[in-house]
Each structure stands twice: as structure tokens, then as C-alpha cells.
Amino acid sequence: MNQQQALRRRTSPTCFRVVPSIVLASPDVSDRSDTRGCLRERLAEKEEEAQMNWATLLETRERLTECRDLLDSATAELRAAREREAHLQNRIRRLRDGWREQHRIIGALAGHAERVAKAERTAVEALSQVRGEREPGRVRSVKQALEFAKAHFVALSIPDSVVEAAVAKLDKSGRRQGRGRAVMEALRALHAYALDGMRDGDFKHWCERGGSSGVCYSANRVAMSESVGVQRSERMAHARRFQVDPALDVSGRREMTAHVKLDQGETAPRLYFLDDTRGKTGKIHIGYIGPHLPTARDPK
Known part of the structure; x- marks a missing residue:
């Protein structure tokens, strides 16, 4: 081997041997290739894992941002709720103070109303004495009862037509005296009810509580509706439209359903009235005194 061949042999890689123009692989070349392949696979896995970790980190940051936004929103809502609560508490405090003031005023008005009612009763009694209002010791007819009521029961409005019809229909029977007393009792009770400034509820309720001013009336004889x-019957409702003072209704007629049962028997007379004691006239309007009107059971 000459010097040039020896030099070429030394400079050739240790993993190769040049044998007459043929390069033979050294036994350790495949091992190194496997190692490099494994390293590449592990590197690829690490890169994939790093990418997944990065994606998870980004997602976590987004969730954290959303949580912060939700926390800020909840904090703002809580602050607003506290402000509303404070506002409501102030309003409740004002309402409570107003309620106490109204309660005080109502108490004062109740005392004033009692004094007014007492003064009104005194005035009515004085007026009655001036007019010589003394009920007849013995009522003998419906006519006598109605004439007395028109003259002395100032809280009642009784049209002349009601008096004429009642006398014509009820005073011709043999029971005129008993019916006269029944009419007087009913009108006296309605008059006392109208003058009672301390009453509450309607006429039937007033009767149930025992009346006032020494006047009482059986609630069983009173019906406040039909x-x-x-x-539901137009014909029967029309039969219960009666003449009234134009001061109550400019048409001169109003439907009445409240009534008093004056008597039993064949005609079973009734007295129909309309309570306007808390209205513009301040009176009770008598619309009908006469035989029982048509009903669903007795259409007549």
C-alpha cells in the first residue's frame, strides 16, 4: 500500500470501508438510524403535547376572562340590588310614616264624624219638635202612614205617584190598618238609618246590628237585591224602574232591586227603595209600595 492509499484510508469515515469501488455499511449504521428515528418520534410527540398544552392554556385564559366578566357583572348587579333595597327601605319608611299619619287623621275624622252625627241628630230632633213631629198613636191606614212620612221623614224622598198608587192598591182591603203599620215601621227604620252618621254597610247590615236611636227593624224582612x-229578565227589570227625584237622575226613573217585605198573604206587598244617602241627594228614594211584582216563580 503506497502512501496515497494510506492517506485516503485514514480520511474515509470510520463507518465505511472502500473496497475496490464498493462501499460496505458498517454494522453500527442501522442502530444510529433507529436512534434518530426514535428521537424524531419523541420530538414529534413532545411538539404535539406542547401544542395541546398551549391550546389548553389559551382555553383556560379565555375561561378566566369570562369568569372575570361574570364576576364584574355579578358585582354590578349586587351593587344595584343593594341600591334598590335601600330605595325600597326608604319608601317603606315613608309609607309607614304616611300610614301612621293617615291613621291619626282617620281617628280625628271619626271623632269629628261622631260629633257631626250627634249634632245632626240633635238638629233633626229639634226640627221634629218645631214641626210637632209626633207619630200617630195608632196608624189606621197606608195613606195616614205615607202622609206622615212625607211631612216629617226629611231623609226620605217619596213621590206623590207612589203615595197614590199605594193607597189605591193597599188601602182597599180589610188589612189596611196592619199594612199601614207595616209601612210606617219600614219608613221609620229607613229614616233612622239615613240619619245614622256612624253606620257602616247597607240597610240590611244596619238592621242586623240592631239599628240606632231606639229604632230597630228585622233584617229578615229586607232584601238588598233580586x-x-x-x-236576567228584561221585562222584570223594566217593571222595577220607578219614578225618582230628577236631582237623582235627570231621566226621572231608576231601577230598584232593594226592597222590604211588608206583609205575607195573597198580594205580599213590597216597598222598593234606592239608597243614595252617600250620593248627591243624601236621601233614600222610595220607588214603589204595592203588591208583589212579577218574579221568575210568579211571572203573572
Whole structure:
């Protein structure tokens, strides 16, 4: 081997041997290739893992941002709720103070109303004495009762037509005296009810509580409305439209359903009235005194 061949042999890689123009692989070349392949696979896995970790980190940051936004929103809502609570507490405090003031005013008005009612009763009694208002010791007819009521019961409005019809229909029977007393008792009770400034509720309720000023009336004889059948019938409702003072209704007529049962028997007379004691006239309007009107059971 000459010097040039020896030099070429030394400069050739240790993993190769040049044998007459043929390069033979050294036994350790495949091992190194496998190692490099494994390293590449592990590197690829690490890169994939790093990418997944990075994506998870980004997602976590987004969730954290959303949580912060939700926390800020909840904090703002809580602050607003506290402000509303404070506002409501102030309003409740003002309402409570107003309620106490109203309660005080109502108490004062109740005392004033009692004094006014007492003064009104005194005035009515004085007026009655001036007019010589003394009920007849013995009522003998419906006419006598109605004439007395028109002259002395100032809280009642009784049209002349009601008096004429009642006398014509009820005073011709043999029971005129008993019916006269029944009419007087009913009108006296309605008059006392109208003058009672301390009452509450309607006439029937007043009767149930025992009346006032020494006047009482049986609540069982009072009905404040008609039956459903009567109310649904146009014909029967029309039969209960009676003449009234134009001061109550410019048409001169109003429907009345409240009534008093004056008597039993064949005609079973009734007295129909309309309570306007808290209205513009301040009176009770008598619309009808006479035989029982048509009903669903007895259409006549």
C-alpha cells in the first residue's frame, strides 16, 4: 500500500470501508438510524403535547376572562340590588310614616264624624219638635202612614205617584190598618238609618246590628237585591224602574232591586227603595209600595 492509499484510508469515515469501488455499511449504521428515528418520534410527540398544552392554556385564559366578566357583572348587579333595597327601605319608611299619619287623621275624622252625627241628630230632633213631629198613636191606614212620612221623614224622598198608587192598591182591603203599620215601621227604620252618621254597610247590615236611636227593624224582612232570574229578565227589570227625584237622575226613573217585605198573604206587598244617602241627594228614594211584582216563580 503506497502512501496515497494510506492517506485516503485514514480520511474515509470510520463507518465505511472502500473496497475496490464498493462501499460496505458498517454494522453500527442501522442502530444510529433507529436512534434518530426514535428521537424524531419523541420530538414529534413532545411538539404535539406542547401544542395541546398551549391550546389548553389559551382555553383556560379565555375561561378566566369570562369568569372575570361574570364576576364584574355579578358585582354590578349586587351593587344595584343593594341600591334598590335601600330605595325600597326608604319608601317603606315613608309609607309607614304616611300610614301612621293617615291613621291619626282617620281617628280625628271619626271623632269629628261622631260629633257631626250627634249634632245632626240633635238638629233633626229639634226640627221634629218645631214641626210637632209626633207619630200617630195608632196608624189606621197606608195613606195616614205615607202622609206622615212625607211631612216629617226629611231623609226620605217619596213621590206623590207612589203615595197614590199605594193607597189605591193597599188601602182597599180589610188589612189596611196592619199594612199601614207595616209601612210606617219600614219608613221609620229607613229614616233612622239615613240619619245614622256612624253606620257602616247597607240597610240590611244596619238592621242586623240592631239599628240606632231606639229604632230597630228585622233584617229578615229586607232584601238588598233580586234573584238571578229577575235580574236576567228584561221585562222584570223594566217593571222595577220607578219614578225618582230628577236631582237623582235627570231621566226621572231608576231601577230598584232593594226592597222590604211588608206583609205575607195573597198580594205580599213590597216597598222598593234606592239608597243614595252617600250620593248627591243624601236621601233614600222610595220607588214603589204595592203588591208583589212579577218574579221568575210568579211571572203573572
